[in-house]
Amino acid sequence: MKLNQKEQDMLNGREGPATQKAMEILTTLGRIYGAERMVPATSVQIAGVSYDNLGEAGLHFLQQMAEGGGRARVLTTLNPAGMDIENWQALGISPEFAKNQQRVLDAFAQMKVIATATCTPYLIGNTPHYGEHIAWAESSAVCYANSVIGARTNREGGPSALAASLTGVTPAYGFHLTENRRPAVTIKVQGKLPENNVFGALGKAIGQKLEAGGKKIAPYIHGVPEASVENLKSFCASIATYGGVALFHMEGITPEAAQFSPPTETIVVTQAEINAAIASMNMEASEAADFVSLGCPHLSIKEVARIAELLEGKKVTKEFWITTARPVKQIADMMGYTATIEASGAKIAADTCCVVAPIKGRFDTMVTDSAKACYYAFAKNNFKTALKPFDDVVAEATR
Numbered sequence: 001m002k003l004n005q006k007e008q009d010m011l012n013g014r015e016g017p018a019t020q021k022a023m024e025i026l027t028t029l030g031r032i033y034g035a036e037r038m039v040p041a042t043s044v045q046i047a048g049v050s051y052d053n054l055g056e057a058g059l060h061f062l063q064q065m066a067e068g069g070g071r072a073r074v075l076t077t078l079n080p081a082g083m084d085i086e087n088w089q090a091l092g093i094s095p096e097f098a099k100n101q102q103r104v105l106d107a108f109a110q111m112k113v114i115a116t117a118t119c120t121p122y123l124i125g126n127t128p129h130y131g132e133h134i135a136w137a138e139s140s141a142v143c144y145a146n147s148v149i150g151a152r153t154n155r156e157g158g159p160s161a162l163a164a165s166l167t168g169v170t171p172a173y174g175f176h177l178t179e180n181r182r183p184a185v186t187i188k189v190q191g192k193l194p195e196n197n198v199f200g201a202l203g204k205a206i207g208q209k210l211e212a213g214g215k216k217i218a219p220y221i222h223g224v225p226e227a228s229v230e231n232l233k234s235f236c237a238s239i240a241t242y243g244g245v246a247l248f249h250m251e252g253i254t255p256e257a258a259q260f261s262p263p264t265e266t267i268v269v270t271q272a273e274i275n276a277a278i279a280s281m282n283m284e285a286s287e288a289a290d291f292v293s294l295g296c297p298h299l300s301i302k303e304v305a306r307i308a309e310l311l312e313g314k315k316v317t318k319e320f321w322i323t324t325a326r327p328v329k330q331i332a333d334m335m336g337y338t339a340t341i342e343a344s345g346a347k348i349a350a351d352t353c354c355v356v357a358p359i360k361g362r363f364d365t366m367v368t369d370s371a372k373a374c375y376y377a378f379a380k381n382n383f384k385t386a387l388k389p390f391d392d393v394v395a396e397a398t399r
């Protein structure tokens with residue numbers, strides 16, 4: 001790899017051991033993937049924040065980087081942690097876990113990383129523009145950044161995202177290069193997409209077909225007439241989870257789609273296949289649910305407002321987590337949505353989510369509108385799942 005003088009100095013240790021380690025990580029990655037140079041990374045999002053995933057070994061690495069003088073050089077935010085940083089007791093998190101999670105957050109704070117822990121950084125000000133090179137780690141956010149915004153990022157691991165933050169650069173390979181962003185296959189959607197849960201089911205249906213055919217790179221999606229930000233975040237989370245897709249082009253909706261003609265190889269996704277995907281996530285009738293969760297990916301303020309409207313004057317009968325970014329919760333506080341939601345007995349859980357929080361064994365069946373949450377609820381926590389439209393999920397909490 002060709003490094004400029006500043007990058008070479010960092011690699012030689014002139015800017016301290018943590019920066020040197022970070023540059024070693026990036027040059028190693030660059031060599032493995034055939035990068036010829038670095039590009040400036042102007043925004044970073046780091047995953048692997050929950051102590052549940054990191055453990056002592058991961059925490060030790062972060063502490064070493066912090067002690068070694070590592071400091072964020074560009075705007076850097078975190079993926080969800082294992083708990084609400086301010087209100088963990090209300091979620092039933094143990095004091096022992098909370099102490100360890102706080103040690104993780106302290107290490108990031110020492111490195112001047114903004115401890116806003118969210119998988120939707122694009123909703124709270126870590127928002128790149130079209131064509132910008134960034135280094136993000138959370139799969140749903142990576143897919144959203146590449147596809148919906150048209151920024152350029154590979155799916156970083158926790159260490160490589162941190163390394164990009166501490167150096168301000170990332171190796172130029174993969175989705176940073178124009179030639180790797182071309183679509184290889186057309187997906188023709190033949191079905192109706194009224195709600196987030198159906199967008200999630202579509203993501204599952206497409207993802208599984210691409211995965212089975214070994215074609216994950218840049219599907220060109222035709223037949224989706226309109227999609228809101230909320231629909232797209234749901235779709236991105238699902239197609240990334242079920243198909244490992246980090247970039248798609250959606251005709252008439254995403255910015256790069258207009259640059260390409262649909263590839264001739266075509267896969268059709270029918271209404272019956274979307275329905276089958278929904279059915280596969282309805283493992284249990286939603287009446288059987290003992291846990292209700294909305295906010296995978298983290299909710300927009302528009303979604304929080306809708307929940308408050310639906311819960312006004314009602315009481316929940318089940319544990320109900322509403323997961324979002326802390327800045328979104330702060331707007332909800334200001335607008336009175338939090339008070340309405342909490343008066344119902346539901347819980348706004350900022351900074352965390354139903355997947356990264358340590359809740360295995362606490363519930364049996366979860367109802368949600370998120371196809372991604374269904375996948376991890378079953379795979380990680382062994383919960384049965386029910387997938388419903390957004391409003392129906394809220395209704396289930398008060399049934």
Ligand code: F3S
Nearest residue numbers: 119296297298353355
């Ligand atoms: Fe976000 Fe947690 Fe879902 S990190 S995408 S809410 S699994």
